[in-house]
Amino acid sequence: MTRVETRTIGPEDGEIRLDRWFRRHFPQLTHGRLQKLLRTGQVRVDGRRAEANLRLKPGQTVRVPPLGAPEAAPAPAPARRPVSARDAEMLERAVLHRDDWLIALDKPAGLAVQGGTGTQRHLDAMLDALRFGAAERPRLVHRLDRDTSGVLLLGRTASAAAALAEAFRQKTTRKTYWAIVLGRPRLAQGRIDAALAKRLGRQGERVMTADQTDEDARHAVTLYDTLDSAGGRATWLALWPVTGRTHQLRAHCALIGTPILGDAKYGVGKPLGPALPRRLHLHARSIVLPHPKGGMLHVTAPLPADLRATWEFLGFDPDRDDDPFAGVEP
Numbered sequence: 044m045t046r047v048e049t050r051t052i053g054p055e056d057g058e059i060r061l062d063r064w065f066r067r068h069f070p071q072l073t074h075g076r077l078q079k080l081l082r083t084g085q086v087r088v089d090g091r092r093a094e095a096n097l098r099l100k101p102g103q104t105v106r107v108p109p110l111g112a113p114e115a116a117p118a119p120a121p122a123r124r125p126v127s128a129r130d131a132e133m134l135e136r137a138v139l140h141r142d143d144w145l146i147a148l149d150k151p152a153g154l155a156v157q158g159g160t161g162t163q164r165h166l167d168a169m170l171d172a173l174r175f176g177a178a179e180r181p182r183l184v185h186r187l188d189r190d191t192s193g194v195l196l197l198g199r200t201a202s203a204a205a206a207l208a209e210a211f212r213q214k215t216t217r218k219t220y221w222a223i224v225l226g227r228p229r230l231a232q233g234r235i236d237a238a239l240a241k242r243l244g245r246q247g248e249r250v251m252t253a254d255q256t257d258e259d260a261r262h263a264v265t266l267y268d269t270l271d272s273a274g275g276r277a278t279w280l281a282l283w284p285v286t287g288r289t290h291q292l293r294a295h296c297a298l299i300g301t302p303i304l305g306d307a308k309y310g311v312g313k314p315l316g317p318a319l320p321r322r323l324h325l326h327a328r329s330i331v332l333p334h335p336k337g338g339m340l341h342v343t344a345p346l347p348a349d350l351r352a353t354w355e356f357l358g359f360d361p362d363r364d365d366d367p368f369a370g371v372e373p
Contacts (some may be wrong), residue, residue, distance in 0.1 A: 048107045051101045058205050061088065062095035064105070069251045072110060080108060082241075084259075092259055094289075096186070098208060122306065123168065131172035138173075140342050144194055144203040146173055147182055147342040152192040152349075156183060157299055166195075184208045188290070193220070193327025193344045198335075203346040206335040210286065216332035219368055220282040220292060221270075221346070223324040223353055224301035224324060225310065227278045232268040232367075233293040239263045239288050249308055251292045254296055264290045265295045268367040277304065277315065281328075285373040303354070319356060320349040329366065 049121035057065055065077050081088045081095055086099060099105070121288040126134075133151075140147040148166075150156070155165040166183070173181050181197040182204040198204025208214050238260035240253035264285040271279040278301060284291050293309045296302055302310020304324040311326035314321050326346060334340040346354060346361045 046109055046206055047365070052101050052103045052105065054101045056099060057101045058098055060095065060209065061086075061093055061097045061105070062230040064099055067106070069110060082355065087155050094317065098212070111253070123171070123209060123243070124212065126169045130169050134169060134172050139323050139344060140340070141175065143199065144205065145340075147330070148195045148197065149344040150187055150192060150327075151347065152194040155189040156186045156195070170197070182238050185211055185287070187327055188323075188325075190323040191325045191327060192347050192350070194218075194330045194342050195327070196330065198267060203335045207332070214285065214373065216330060217285060217368060218327065219366060220327045221326045221328045222280045222292065222296065222329045223357070224280055224296050224305040225276075226301045227272050227275050227303055228267065228269065228280070228299055230299050233266075235265040235267065235299060237263060237295060237298055239291060239294055241289065250294045252294070261288055262286060263291050263295065264373070265292060266371065266373065270363065270367065271359045273359075277357055279293055279359050281367045281369075283368050283373070293323075315353065316356060319353050323347065324350060324353060326350055
């Protein structure tokens with residue numbers, strides 16, 4: 044293909060991710076080449092830049108840039124490696140909720156959700172261990188950063204995954220995160236409304252605040268509430284990412300002068316004490332959303348042992364169970 048094409052998404056491609064749409068219609072295009080086209084803005088959806096994980100809707104248009112001469116047919120994808128007994132046991136222990144429609148996991152920090160350059164071990168490659176006798180392999184419907192622990196949802200059928208994904212798109216979900224931040228916000232609670240755009244720098248790719256007129260900018264809103272404070276040294280925040288941008292909570296906390304503890308990319312990676320964890324102190328505490336069969340689902344993930352150590356060191360109650368955002372409009 045040597046010229047720009049504009050293709051309209053048909054009903055058969057509704058709800059598919061953009062990268063998988065390219066894989067379906069342009070199998071000769073390598074993953075690396077597609078990522079470069081996305082980063083440089085040559086691929087557009089409805090005239091705007093897009094990310095690989097964007098889920099397409101029927102009627103949308105995709106700008107497909109010139110892809111050059113067809114490449115040699117790619118080698119067949121290697122067979123999926125069997126999940127090790129150790130990983131299978133770890134995932135089964137991490138199940139917080141399971142029914143015929145979905146699974147809620149307590150994802151451990153350090154486990155990537157999907158693969159990428161240099162990432163061979165990731166949750167997406169282990170999902171066969173979570174079939175529990177079902178014919179279909181469970182599907183990811185959202186993501187958490189590798190270094191973030193907590194609640195992660197999987198759809199057990201295609202229809203359930205689509206319903207869950209639609210709930211995230213329609214913002215009928217409430218995801219509450221717990222974080223320890225350095226310092227104390229000027230206001231005890233508030234709303235951070237600051238667009239974010241991806242930028243390349245000396246520390247690699249990161250997101251930064253940007254003007255809404257910037258074509259790379261994506262609207263981002265976070266609500267926060269102070270749950271406790273250790274003087275001006277550190278603060279325990281509850282965070283609700285009303286939008287779901289890459290590194291949104293990390294960038295927004297840094298923006299208001301209180302970077303998340305252990306965040307070397309947006310703040311300082313050093314722990315508060317020598318015996319405390321060096322990890323990012325961000326935990327997906329709970330999620331509330333419409334269940335595919337009806338009613339509301341509410342799942343909570345307890346703090347992992349390493350984070351409890353920091354909570355207790357600062358005199359915070361790690362077993363607190365109130366929801367500061369209950370009844371709050373985004």
